[in-house]
Amino acid sequence: MSNLTIGHLAKKASVGVETIRFYERKGLIQQPPKPSSGGYRSYSSAEVERVRFIRSAQQLGFSLREIDELLSLEADPDADCQDVHAKAKHKLEEVEQKLKRLRAVRSALKSIITTCPKKGRAAGRCTILQALNTKNNR
Amino acid sequence: MSNLTIGHLAKKASVGVETIRFYERKGLIQQPPKPSSGGYRSYSSAEVERVRFIRSAQQLGFSLREIDELLSLEADPDADCQDVHAKAKHKLEEVEQKLKRLRAVRSALKSIITTCPKKGRAAGRCTILQALNTKNNR
């Protein structure tokens, strides 16, 4: 809960200051209350995790819009949350699909690595597409 | 190996015709030999898989440049392939990282789903960030 300036937040989350403000404009981060008229933004250290999650999720192929949806998922005891449940389930299915495809890419890469030894010559020609389509991978 | 026009390829790969030409300009697909002066592009059906892989890899957070690198990985028996080996290993590490993070997102989503039942009220407040940071997930 240490009070952070935008510069400190940006540094801790390994992004630029402009990126923080950009996320704020997009609604991914709510603008922290500034000491009214002219002061600076003041962030709690919890925001660091939020920004890191955004970067991480982007690397996994989620758009900022989708990340916003993920971050909005909130099981609230004071509200009936059927909607949240449905959204979470949908996202979970997407994630399972990504996992599946990533595992396929992984096994294709492994196949290339073994087919192509560090030294000497490969046992045969092998591209990532061939490795993917060879269903006896895994 | 059936000869496909660009329109057929696009349809089979579920992308637009313009996208195929765009990939060609980017070097992700090599321009097929056209019947010299004025003819149409003619693709083999293997290209369908190539385009599908591109779309799939994009969903996993790879840029077109990275996808080009993946597709260029080729264990060639007629060349020493130390370089390919190193690149593949690097990509594999990236993929392992993605898998790790995706599994974390998955367990956070599952946690939200159980915390937030379809009917009635949740057991407690729970956001995806809280679910991620609760290390007793999985």
Added chain:
DNA sequence: CTTGACCCTGTACTGTGGTACGGAGTTTAG
């Protein structure tokens, strides 16, 4: 009480990954 490092808002610019269109030529079904 000034100087330098930071922050403010706002607008403009950039790179990536397409998408749309204009003005042609080609192919194929009737």
Added chain:
DNA sequence: CTAAACTCCGTACCACAGTACAGGGTCAAG
């Protein structure tokens, strides 16, 4: 043989996700 449907190349345009100023204000050290 003609008309529709498709293709060609080139250029312009678009959304997304930042990145870079410009022209100020603020704050803390010396």
